[in-house]
Amino acid sequence: MKKMIFTLAACAAMLLAFAPIASARSETAALDLEGIQEWVVNSPLLLQAYNAYTVRAHRNYGFLSRINAQSHLAFNQALDDEFYADGMPAMIDWQTSGMKYGTRDLRYNGCELIAVYNVLLHFGSPRDMSKIIYEFERNGALWLEGEFGTKIAQYTKYLKTHGFQTESFKNPRALDDARMDGDVFILTYRNAGGLTIHTVMVWQKGGQLIAYNVWGGPFDSFEDLLNRKGAYLKAVRVSG
Numbered sequence: 225m226k227k228m229i230f231t232l233a234a235c236a237a238m239l240l241a242f243a244p245i246a247s248a249r250s251e252t253a254a255l256d257l258e259g260i261q262e263w264v265v266n267s268p269l270l271l272q273a274y275n276a277y278t279v280r281a282h283r284n285y286g287f288l289s290r291i292n293a294q295s296h297l298a299f300n301q302a303l304d305d306e307f308y309a310d311g312m313p314a315m316i317d318w319q320t321s322g323m324k325y326g327t328r329d330l331r332y333n334g335c336e337l338i339a340v341y342n343v344l345l346h347f348g349s350p351r352d353m354s355k356i357i358y359e360f361e362r363n364g365a366l367w368l369e370g371e372f373g374t375k376i377a378q379y380t381k382y383l384k385t386h387g388f389q390t391e392s393f394k395n396p397r398a399l400d401d402a403r404m405d406g407d408v409f410i411l412t413y414r415n416a417g418g419l420t421i422h423t424v425m426v427w428q429k430g431g432q433l434i435a436y437n438v439w440g441g442p443f444d445s446f447e448d449l450l451n452r453k454g455a456y457l458k459a460v461r462v463s464g
Contacts, residue, residue, distance in 0.1 A: 316437060347408070359382065360374060413456055426446075440452060
């Protein structure tokens with residue numbers, strides 16, 4: 225039964241991902257994206273399975289992203305200055321860049337990359353966004369070629385490859401029990417009322433949580449942040 229529900233959730237995820245493509249090709253081919261989303265959100269078992277699928281699914285060959293990585297690099301390098309202030313790389317707090325990533329651009333699907341970029345900069349290891357995109361694309365880290373952004377397991381893998389250590393947490397309470405001043409986290413949650421997800425860097429400073437690329441804050445706790453933003457999916461504490 226659980227396997228069947230998990231499979232249904234995976235199918236729903238694929239329908240949600242490819243609905244915009246179908247709609248763009250033909251009005252008659254358009255899928256009822258809102259109807260699919262409402263169906264999953266209003267089914268507790270299906271929603272639980274969808275959350276599990278989002279966190280655990282990692283198999284993604286990324287054929288198109290690997291092919292396009294080199295051409296995207298050339299395009300994106302011309303836009304790297306967007307992330308500089310006074311000639312220095314700056315923390316990203318808004319998702320507005322038109323850099324290409326998979327089938328979309330960062331305005332649509334770049335939150336995981338922005339979180340990684342901010343973590344690298346915070347720890348004094350800045351990296352141009354164009355190079356981060358290139359590495360994720362070359363390694364097939366996109367979820368359905370970027371229609372669903374990045375597989376969230378991949379940002380942990382990327383950080384470890386670049387010499388960082390990560391510690392995972394099962395739920396927001398565990399996060400709040402463990403956090404200390406100066407800690408840096410990457411948090412992924414499902415946005416309230418829907419199936420889209422968002423990933424942000426969170427920094428604890430002076431007992432409060434500062435989250436980048438998300439409206440609002442500072443937050444008193446992870447529980448406070450998630451009560452305002454959505455349902456917990458995954459979080460890791462990052463250390464250099």
